[in-house]
Amino acid sequence: MRSSRPAFRRSFDAGAGRSTFAASNAAFFSTYKFLVLSVPATTITFQFSDGQPAQTHVAAAGESVLDVALNNGIQLQHNCGGVCGCSTCHIYVNAGGDDLPEISDKEEDFIDRAENPRINSRLACQCVLEKDMQVTVTIPPQHFLGH
Numbered sequence: 001m002r003s004s005r006p007a008f009r010r011s012f013d014a015g016a017g018r019s020t021f022a023a024s025n026a027a028f029f030s031t032y033k034f035l036v037l038s039v040p041a042t043t044i045t046f047q048f049s050d051g052q053p054a055q056t057h058v059a060a061a062g063e064s065v066l067d068v069a070l071n072n073g074i075q076l077q078h079n080c081g082g083v084c085g086c087s088t089c090h091i092y093v094n095a096g097g098d099d100l101p102e103i104s105d106k107e108e109d110f111i112d113r114a115e116n117p118r119i120n121s122r123l124a125c126q127c128v129l130e131k132d133m134q135v136t137v138t139i140p141p142q143h144f145l146g147h
């Protein structure tokens with residue numbers, strides 16, 4: 001006898017359990033993964049000057065590069081708590097910098113006090129992300145005590 005209920009539901013009715021449901025889910029995502037993967041996302045790739053392997057993370061609009069780093073267990077000093085009052089969250093922006101908010105005079109002043117500032121230096125707490133951005137940054141060594 002043929003049931004009008006969906007296959008995954010029938011398998012639950014028959015006591016087939018969780019594994020059949022998981023297989024059903026896997027089949028769904030396998031079929032429709034192009035939809036999931038085609039949703040635009042903001043990503044940040046973190047590279048490390050100490051040789052750690054790079055990490056890429058998805059970020060939400062409104063988060064700063066510092067937020068994304070800390071939310072993902074990446075060590076990045078932030079002595080002032082992310083209010084542009086120190087230079088300890090200093091990073092190098094390697095790609096995607098044109099899409100970041102413009103650098104302020106205050107941020108520039110603090111970057112001047114950072115260790116080894118370069119033309120692509122920014123403060124991670126001031127790099128607030130928007131939708132559909134791809135940013136790559138390098139985290140400088142975190143062994144020094146900044147100010």
Ligand code: FES
Nearest residue numbers: 080082084089125
């Ligand atoms: S945490 Fe102090 S300026 Fe970013």
